[in-house]
Amino acid sequence: MRPLNKQTAPKAERTERIIQFGEGNFLRAFVDWIIFNMNEKANFDSSVVVVQPIEKGMVDMLNGQDCLYHVNLQGLDKGEVVNSLTRIDVISRALNPYSQFDEYMKLAEQPEMRFVISNTTEAGIAFDPACKLDDAPASSYPGKLTQLLYHRFKTFNGDPTKGLIIFPCELIFLNGHHLKDCIRKYIQLWNLGEEFSKWFEESCGVYATLVDRIVPGFPRKDIAAIQEKLQYEDNLVVQGEIFHLWVIEAPQEVAKEFPADKAGLNVLFVPSEAPYHERKVTLLNGPHTVLSPVAYLAGVNIVRDACQHEVIGQYINKVMFDELMETLNLPKEELQQFAKDVLERFNNPFVDHQVTSIMLNSFPKYQTRDLPGLKTYLERKGELPKGLVLGLAAIITYYKGGVRADGAEIVPNDAPEIMQLLTDLWATGCTSKVAEGVLGAESIWGEDLNLIPGLTDAIKADLDAIQEKGMMEVVKSIL
Numbered sequence: 286m287r288p289l290n291k292q293t294a295p296k297a298e299r300t301e302r303i304i305q306f307g308e309g310n311f312l313r314a315f316v317d318w319i320i321f322n323m324n325e326k327a328n329f330d331s332s333v334v335v336v337q338p339i340e341k342g343m344v345d346m347l348n349g350q351d352c353l354y355h356v357n358l359q360g361l362d363k364g365e366v367v368n369s370l371t372r373i374d375v376i377s378r379a380l381n382p383y384s385q386f387d388e389y390m391k392l393a394e395q396p397e398m399r400f401v402i403s404n405t406t407e408a409g410i411a412f413d414p415a416c417k418l419d420d421a422p423a424s425s426y427p428g429k430l431t432q433l434l435y436h437r438f439k440t441f442n443g444d445p446t447k448g449l450i451i452f453p454c455e456l457i458f459l460n461g462h463h464l465k466d467c468i469r470k471y472i473q474l475w476n477l478g479e480e481f482s483k484w485f486e487e488s489c490g491v492y493a494t495l496v497d498r499i500v501p502g503f504p505r506k507d508i509a510a511i512q513e514k515l516q517y518e519d520n521l522v523v524q525g526e527i528f529h530l531w532v533i534e535a536p537q538e539v540a541k542e543f544p545a546d547k548a549g550l551n552v553l554f555v556p557s558e559a560p561y562h563e564r565k566v567t568l569l570n571g572p573h574t575v576l577s578p579v580a581y582l583a584g585v586n587i588v589r590d591a592c593q594h595e596v597i598g599q600y601i602n603k604v605m606f607d608e609l610m611e612t613l614n615l616p617k618e619e620l621q622q623f624a625k626d627v628l629e630r631f632n633n634p635f636v637d638h639q640v641t642s643i644m645l646n647s648f649p650k651y652q653t654r655d656l657p658g659l660k661t662y663l664e665r666k667g668e669l670p671k672g673l674v675l676g677l678a679a680i681i682t683y684y685k686g687g688v689r690a691d692g693a694e695i696v697p698n699d700a701p702e703i704m705q706l707l708t709d710l711w712a713t714g715c716t717s718k719v720a721e722g723v724l725g726a727e728s729i730w731g732e733d734l735n736l737i738p739g740l741t742d743a744i745k746a747d748l749d750a751i752q753e754k755g756m757m758e759v760v761k762s763i764l
């Protein structure tokens with residue numbers, strides 16, 4: 286079996302036109318797959334330079350394979366079973382700005398650069414006032430991007446044709462608006478001047494987007510069979526579902542520069558992404574975020590198995606159809622059809638989507654995906670949605686760590702400050718303090734959730750019940 290690199294496999298040379306912040310599974314199976322298809326079918330002629338957004342990442346692994354890897358798409362396409370393998374060759378190189386800062390900044394000097402695409406998780410689009418212009422690099426993603434844009438502005442003397450088109454893919458509503466706001470704050474903080482500010486506003490476009498494809502990631506279970514089939518040692522295979530949707534809130538002149546429609550792709554340029562976003566985040570990501578800790582603590586490890594489980598499956602249906610769907614304003618039939626499609630995707634026979642892979646950054650995810658529904662439900666129905674409340678209690682319990690009923694070790698993983706907070710709260714041995722402490726953490730929620738009527742008591746009651754009876758019995762009690 287051959288190693289996978291450009292000596293053993295063909296790799297096209299294309300113009301570097303895209304800077305991509307993020308080297309993870311999602312971008313490689315979604316954005317880079319889309320660009321591959323645009324190159325093949327729409328003569329897009331573009332390659333991607335990947336920038337690792339945090340200090341530790343995978344760029345060395347990527348470069349070790351000359352940035353070649355395969356995407357394995359599986360699922361049902363109009364009732365037909367599909368299980369495809371495509372070698373993606375669009376990434377030209379990958380940089381770590383923490384050890385290659387000069388090379389990173391030189392990307393701004395390449396005249397053909399036109400697009401910036403990112404996925405730095407929900408926590409990535411944040412303004413950190415501690416960042417400085419002369420940091421090498423700034424720690425925040427918006428800080429790094431502002432450094433790059435300012436260097437480009439200076440390199441090309443404010444040439445309006447050298448602006449960049451920026452598509453953030455982080456799962457935050459109006460992600461482009463948030464990113465633009467952060468960049469504006471850095472322009473002000475770092476005193477970068479009126480001329481640069483004007484160039485950024487007029488020559489660059491930062492556009493809100495919505496992305497949708499379930500990407501379980503590296504196919505541990507199937508990797509031997511896949512490598513045997515490929516006859517390559519590809520250690521970066523990424524598995525995803527067939528379904529894909531990218532909604533971009535941008536004018537048609539941007540669509541002309543990014544001709545995904547000519548490649549037959551499900552990429553929509555629209556005046557407003559809001560209705561698409563609300564539907565997707567509420568009915569796909571919302572259930573994902575709460576089913577994961579509930580299923581895991583009940584001893585179920587795979588999303589599909591959770592959907593098909595006689596108890597957990599009912600919980601998922603309750604959250605989707607009885608709680609979250611009741612908070613949306615789109616036509617009921619349309620919502621029900623979308624929810625059924627989502628369940629079909631969750632039930633993909635090929636995809637062993639580990640529930641633990643969904644649980645990184647669970648609190649920010651709950652804040653964006655489930656908390657709005659919880660508040661709206663309470664407002665409309667005059668009571669708290671039991672399924673969504675249990676989901677939050679399950680996340681809090683998961684972060685306690687320890688051992689599951691079947692002996693599996695629970696190993697939560699999140700930002701150090703969140704891990705420390707939960708460790709300290711659970712160390713008190715008092716579920717009242719745990720509930721109040723988590724709900725009162727404004728660093729997580731941006732507000733004090735103890736002020737939501739009845740929520741603190743409901744969370745405490747669920748925490749106690751999970752400790753006493755186990756997750757499965759608690760789920761049965763709310764059905």
